[in-house]
Amino acid sequence: MRAPLQAALKREMHALDLFAVRAWLASSALGAGLGAFIAATASMELGLAGCAVAGPYALWFAFVHQRLLAGPISPGLDLVNSVIEGSLTWVLFLVILFVQGAPYALASWVPPMFFALTVFGLTLRMRARAAVITGVVGAVVFLGAHLLLARPRMPAELADLVIFGMGVQLSRTFTLVALGVLAAMAVGSLRRAIGRAEVSAREHDLFGKYRLVREIAKGGMAAVFEAQYCPEGGFERKVAIKRIHPHLAEQEKFVDFFRSEAAISSRLSHPNIVVVLDFGRVDGKYFLSMEYVDGATLHALTREDPEPLPVGVVAAIGMEMLAGLQHAHQGALGADGRPLHVVHRDLCPQNVLVSTNGEVKISDFEVARALRDSGTDQTNTVVGHLAYISPEQASGEAVDMRSDLFALGVILWELLAGRSLFRRDNDAATLAALMYDPIPDLGRATVDPAWDVFLGKSLARDPARRFPDAGRMAAALAELPGADDPAALGALAQRVRAHVARVRPEAPLGDDAETRVEPKLPTGRHHALTLE
Structure with a gap:
């Protein structure tokens, strides 16, 4: 047994x-x-x-x-x-x-x-x-x-x-x-x-080389399963399987898009990015095999306890995410050895996983597009959770790596403040807040004012006024008061383990994941705004 x-x-x-x-x-x-x-x-x-x-x-x-x-x-x-x-x-x-x-x-x-x-x-x-x-x-x-x-x-x-x-x-x-x-x-x-x-x-549960254990989450484009990799050699490995829905698998153009994005994601090999392991088809169903992260999403952790996180923990999360973004933006190479310049375009707490060991990993790069392969230095596709996308992305304008840095700024602001920055009661109000509302100070006496300056630059609506890349944003973050806390990731891991102990087995990991609308095949200036 x-x-x-x-x-x-x-x-x-x-x-x-x-x-x-x-x-x-x-x-x-x-x-x-x-x-x-x-x-x-x-x-x-x-x-x-x-x-x-x-x-x-x-x-x-x-x-x-x-x-x-x-x-x-x-x-x-x-x-x-x-x-x-x-x-x-x-x-x-x-x-x-x-x-x-x-x-x-x-x-x-x-x-x-x-x-x-x-x-x-x-x-x-x-x-x-x-x-x-x-x-x-x-x-x-x-x-x-x-x-x-x-x-x-x-x-x-x-x-x-x-x-x-x-x-x-x-x-x-x-x-x-x-x-x-x-x-x-x-x-x-x-x-x-x-x-x-x-x-x-x-x-009956075998899906090619994989045995599907349970469904973790479902979106408009695919369902995600916890699975066991079961090759003929007899050893097993826990993985996550993203299986696209049958009606989309019948669309040749969509399958081509999905395959190209899988190829891009497989090139992102970094400790702070969820690794894509395999892409294939079983009985007409296309799937993506990914690294399984035993833990919870950042969204699940903050939803369970909305209180502001300690400054050191927030800084540690930011540094880990910036390391992953730095690799995606400037470090990942294509098969020809040239940089891919991958922009996530949907960075939000739901796409940030934290393991029980305190590892911070960015997921869902499959919806990204390589700027080089788009034929230009930028892309006009708009996709993402509306409360976290950049103003230029919400406007349908061209985006680059600085769009991801804006989204990270929103996440860090919310982790420190313990409340939403732009999210409002409806789409229109959220969009208006994103485009026009001033960025409020954190209002925490225990947080040095230098953090407000840092976040103000991260959340500048003009991309030219933001940090130019993840590396320089990380350098600025490291200099902030309270950012250097060697025990921060350990404290984060303890928080994740406590969360997992509460939700399992009654509410397995992934139940926190909301059902959201995934992007359709981009054609021209496509807008697929996804709300939290």
């Missing part, structure tokens, strides 16, 4: 453990209440005995319930709990034996019913070893109780009846062991059946 299925089964078994212990807790509480009723109305001795048995069991199951609420219990505690569950049958048998007598104890339906429920519960929770132990221990206890306690107390006139004879009791003993063994065999069969079902499902 494969690790992902094992993990899923473990989660389901934990839920069943909670259900079982709640059932035992309810039964114990009911037994105590019933004992009190019997003591008051019928038999004081029997009622008090019932209360004496049910009370300690109720306390134990309450303790186990609290431990289970905190997470899966240890194997040792689980085994002890299974033994205590199994002991209830024989404690009840002994109570009936001492209170009602040997004939009543051997003929009562209560102990066999509890034994059957116990074994059934262990089988349902796939506790093969516990089922065998319950059967063997139950057989030993029953046979010992019969020989040492029940048989000497059996009235002479009943001792010779077949139902109370030694042969019947030995058959009962054998039945208890057999039930435990059969339950263990049933658990083994269930596990094998689940394994075969997983193999069958895996065959």
Whole structure:
């Protein structure tokens, strides 16, 4: 059975453990209440005995319930709990034996019913070893109780009846062991059946060399999946698969555009850029295979906790992103060795991933176009989240690398301020704020005014007044007060790990990703504004 299925089964078994212990807790509480009723109305001795048995069991199951609420219990505690569950049958048998007598104890339906429920519960929770132990221990206890306690107390006139004879009791003993063994065999069969079902499902889930695990996000152009790379060699690697929608795969021009952008993205090899690994087609479906980043988007982190980030953490995020942009803008080379000059054009918190190790990576360069391959030094295509695009991009004018630097300035401003800079209630208001509203100061007493000067230059509406490239913007950022914090990325990683711990498995990574409109095939001066 494969690790992902094992993990899923473990989660389901934990839920069943909670259900079982709640059932035992309810039964114990009911037994105590019933004992009190019997003591008051019928038999004081029997009622008090019932209360004496049910009370300690109720306390134990309450303790186990609290431990289970905190997470899966240890194997040792689980085994002890299974033994205590199994002991209830024989404690009840002994109570009936001492209170009602040997004939009543051997003929009562209560102990066999509890034994059957116990074994059934262990089988349902796939506790093969516990089922065998319950059967063997139950057989030993029953046979010992019969020989040492029940048989000497059996009235002479009943001792010779077949139902109370030694042969019947030995058959009962054998039945208890057999039930435990059969339950263990049933658990083994269930596990094998689940394994075969997983193999069958895996065959259906295979997408070429990849096994799709779950859908992370979906947009207008493609769906993104967590996947396992499963080559014939047998090793596996976790990746992300972006699979374009079938109706787009039928458009030849769009496929050509997608293929060219994939080729560009594959040239962007940098620690701060999500690496594109593969491009291909399976059963008519085109896909892009990318590096899988275990963490969260910057958008998810700030949406969960909108409070401003520490200056050092913001500076560290900015430095990491600028390193990635510097590579895309000026460092990435084409097959001919010439610079590609790739502009992202959709830089926003949703496209910035932060790993659980504190790595900052820019994603979705697939929507970018190489300036060199566009035939000019600039491109007129407008695409992106409206609250983060540059004014020239919003106007449909030509853009260059400085457009990405403007978007980064917006991100840094929002991380420091803890609020949106340009986003408003509707598109028109957002666009008007982007084009005309003055850039407010951060308004944080703990942030040096030099940051306002830096952000003012980053967010200049005239590209000529901005930093000319990512390298010089990074140099200016490094000189700002509070920017040099060696513990910043560690603090960021801790924040990401805390976020991931809260959202998984109930809300897997990617649920935070909004559904957004992806760009159509650009023709001329195409406008595809995408709102956050």
